[in-house]
Amino acid sequence: MRLLAVDQVDAxxxxxxxxxxxxxxxxxxETIALIGANGAGKTTLLRTxxxxxxxxxxxxxxxxxxxxxxxxxxxxxxxMALVPEGRRLFLxxxxxxxxxxxxxxxxxxxxxxxxxxxxxxxxKKRIHARTANLSGxxxxxxxxxxxxxxxxxxxxxxxxxxxxxxxxxxxxxxxLKTLIAGGTTCxxxxxxxxxxxxxxxxxxxxxxxxxxxxxxxxxxxxxxxxQAYFGLVESESEKGK
Ligand code: ATP
Numbered sequence: 001m002r003l004l005a006v007d008q009v010d011a012x013x014x015x016x017x018x019x020x021x022x023x024x025x026x027x028x029x030e031t032i033a034l035i036g037a038n039g040a041g042k043t044t045l046l047r048t049x050x051x052x053x054x055x056x057x058x059x060x061x062x063x064x065x066x067x068x069x070x071x072x073x074x075x076x077x078x079x080m081a082l083v084p085e086g087r088r089l090f091l092x093x094x095x096x097x098x099x100x101x102x103x104x105x106x107x108x109x110x111x112x113x114x115x116x117x118x119x120x121x122x123x124k125k126r127i128h129a130r131t132a133n134l135s136g137x138x139x140x141x142x143x144x145x146x147x148x149x150x151x152x153x154x155x156x157x158x159x160x161x162x163x164x165x166x167x168x169x170x171x172x173x174x175x176l177k178t179l180i181a182g183g184t185t186c187x188x189x190x191x192x193x194x195x196x197x198x199x200x201x202x203x204x205x206x207x208x209x210x211x212x213x214x215x216x217x218x219x220x221x222x223x224x225x226x227q228a229y230f231g232l233v234e235s236e237s238e239k240g241k
Contacts (some may be wrong), residue, residue, distance in 0.1 A: 106150025
């Protein structure tokens with residue numbers, strides 16, 4: 001079943017077109033890696049999907065519903081959740097309070113504090129700790145847990161490993177693998193190509209706002225993907241000319 005359909009979407013920062021004519025779809029249960037160099041437009045695209053940034057052209061459909069003009073909080077209510085870059089947690093609150101706050105923003109489902117702690121066991125001992133006192137990896141787990149508490153059908157993850165120690169990154173990715181194995185549909189923005197391609201079924205590679213290469217992760221060599229990443233191959237739109 002097709003969960004997300006993105007059709008010819010543009011997104012601007014002022015007069016600058018950061019996302020240009022992007023189209024793709026995501027099936028339920030798939031994991032998509034959104035890759036590309038710094039400034040390629042990955043964060044802007046992800047935020048546009050979540051409704052945190054307004055699109056300037058195109059159509060976004062989620063579960064068959066046109067969400068293009070729908071505000072972010074309404075998208076959460078129908079099952080889209082963003083784990084933003086930089087986490088944006090309430091640092092003075094406890095882990096439990098952060099999780100429970102998200103619950104009221106979302107909808108009912110299987111995810112609750114207990115099931116989130118099962119999926120993210122590194123938080124069990126920290127549930128009553130002030131979020132500010134957690135390590136970066138633990139805070140990232142809270143950010144993922146908070147998104148899960150809204151019972152999403154689609155999880156949008158922006159650079160979850162940014163600024164974390166290698167051990168913390170392992171912990172976060174271990175948790176993500178558990179979620180993916182449980183059937184959660186994800187779009188993951190990740191700078192680390194190897195990690196992204198290992199965890200995802202398919203990838204979308206962006207360059208200067210456009211998707212320049214896409215496919216099954218196993219179908220393309222690391223070299224082909226790296227060339228697209230650095231703009232060393234014809235883009236999809238140039239090929240079509
Ligand atoms: P990174 O990996 O560095 O986060 P990215 O692929 O996520 O990069 P974006 O952050 O979406 O890329 O940025 C896309 C383009 O839009 C870049 O050229 C960036 O400079 C520009 N941009 C991003 N945010 C803003 C903003 N708030 N105002 C103006 N330009 C912006």
